[in-house]
Amino acid sequence: MLSDLQQQPADALLALIKLHNADPRPDKIDLGVGVYRTGQGETPVFGAIKAAERKLVEAQDSKAYLGPEGDMGFVTRLMPYIFGKDSADMGGRIEGMQTPGGTGSLRLALAMVKRAGYNRILVGKPSWPNHAQICADIGLEVGEFHHSAADGTANMDALREALSSAGPDDAILLHGCCHNPTGIDYSNAEWDEIAGLIAEHKVLPVIDLAYQGLGMGMEEDAYGLRRVLVEVPEALISYSCDKNFGLYRDRVGALYAMVADEGDLSRVMSNGHSLARANWSQPPDHGAAAVRMVLEDEALTAQWLDELDQMRERMRQVRAKLAAAGETGGVDLAPIGGQNGLFSIIPFTPEQVQEMRSKHGIYFAGSGRINVAGLTTGNIDQFIAAVADVTG
Numbered sequence: 001m002l003s004d005l006q007q008q009p010a011d012a013l014l015a016l017i018k019l020h021n022a023d024p025r026p027d028k029i030d031l032g033v034g035v036y037r038t039g040q041g042e043t044p045v046f047g048a049i050k051a052a053e054r055k056l057v058e059a060q061d062s063k064a065y066l067g068p069e070g071d072m073g074f075v076t077r078l079m080p081y082i083f084g085k086d087s088a089d090m091g092g093r094i095e096g097m098q099t100p101g102g103t104g105s106l107r108l109a110l111a112m113v114k115r116a117g118y119n120r121i122l123v124g125k126p127s128w129p130n131h132a133q134i135c136a137d138i139g140l141e142v143g144e145f146h147h148s149a150a151d152g153t154a155n156m157d158a159l160r161e162a163l164s165s166a167g168p169d170d171a172i173l174l175h176g177c178c179h180n181p182t183g184i185d186y187s188n189a190e191w192d193e194i195a196g197l198i199a200e201h202k203v204l205p206v207i208d209l210a211y212q213g214l215g216m217g218m219e220e221d222a223y224g225l226r227r228v229l230v231e232v233p234e235a236l237i238s239y240s241c242d243k244n245f246g247l248y249r250d251r252v253g254a255l256y257a258m259v260a261d262e263g264d265l266s267r268v269m270s271n272g273h274s275l276a277r278a279n280w281s282q283p284p285d286h287g288a289a290a291v292r293m294v295l296e297d298e299a300l301t302a303q304w305l306d307e308l309d310q311m312r313e314r315m316r317q318v319r320a321k322l323a324a325a326g327e328t329g330g331v332d333l334a335p336i337g338g339q340n341g342l343f344s345i346i347p348f349t350p351e352q353v354q355e356m357r358s359k360h361g362i363y364f365a366g367s368g369r370i371n372v373a374g375l376t377t378g379n380i381d382q383f384i385a386a387v388a389d390v391t392g
């Protein structure tokens with residue numbers, strides 16, 4: 001009866017968690033899945049979230065359904081942070097809904113792109129592997145362009161070429177900041193040009209903002225998104241609070257649509273609602289309610305932003321230390337200093353990735369993507385020495 005189902009490979013990134021856990025070596029290092037870690041290697045719950053959760057337990061008087069759009073207080077409270085205080089809804093042209101994590105939001109956004117009649121979406125290569133996986137599941141063709149150049153910066157020529165051959169039948173998926181897996185973001189000047197090109201070629205932008213605040217700052221990390229929204233009539237925005245509020249397993253995200261005319265919002269968002277109903281019916285409440293309670297409270301908001309600043313500062317220090325190592329064995333770690341967020345790619349061969357695991361107990365994705373937050377003052381020298389050993 002189920003014999004036609006083929007065995008599927010385990011998700012390579014999530015499988016790393018088990019591989020690392022099974023390694024008995026005490027000095028093993030986990031640079032795999034994208035979770036932030038402190039200098040002590042821990043992933044604690046934000047203090048602001050803990051305080052909001054306590055208030056939530058006291059204040060919540062019902063767990064009755066909220067509807068497919070979830071907690072709209074959460075959705076609207078986030079908007080000034082994403083779209084800017086002065087343009088939080090772009091004059092009534094933006095509306096959102098709560099989703100289970102950034103993945104839930106992407107699932108809806110990409111399904112809406114398909115429903116809207118688009119057959120192809122441009123996606124930089126490499127990208128977060130789940131982007132291609134969701135597109136394949138939805139039946140949306142992916143048009144690839146090279147995201148990064150050999151010197152560790154963005155490959156603008158490839159993007160220009162991809163956009164110049166695209167048109168109104170195409171969409172483009174861009175990482176708003178902290179590019180996953182490369183850490184290579186566009187500069188503000190590059191975003192200015194990209195926004196113009198997207199508008200000129202009438203391509204529908206889908207912007208994935210999953211790491212706001214982990215790159216240069218909450219405002220700085222939104223520059224590209226906001227710049228594109230000024231230039232184009234319509235866009236879809238996938239947002240995740242899993243990283244910048246540390247809520248990973250609680251699955252907290254949102255989908256926003258910007259439309260040309262306020263009167264179109266209800267029709268466009270009804271597609272998000274119906275797709276949500278068919279997928280998960282309604283999003284899980286707890287994490288989003290905690291975020292809302294943080295954002296409703298000035299002191300908790302200040303505490304959250306302070307905790308986020310500390311995370312970003314620590315990752316900057318790790319990046320600076322790696323960059324200072326420069327040429328290490330056969331690779332140059334210097335570009336890592338100018339990259340953003342949790343991830344960077346070191347150009348290991350597949351054999352070197354295996355050797356880092358087997359010989360040194362250091363685990364990261366097969367693409368050579370490392371989670372820089374997995375490095376601490378206690379293990380960074382060990383990591384650099386291992387890189388020198390396997391690539392030298």
Ligand code: LMR
Pocket residue numbers: 013032033034035128180
């Ligand atoms: C990652 O890329 O490590 C994170 O986005 C976690 C995930 O779900 O893959």
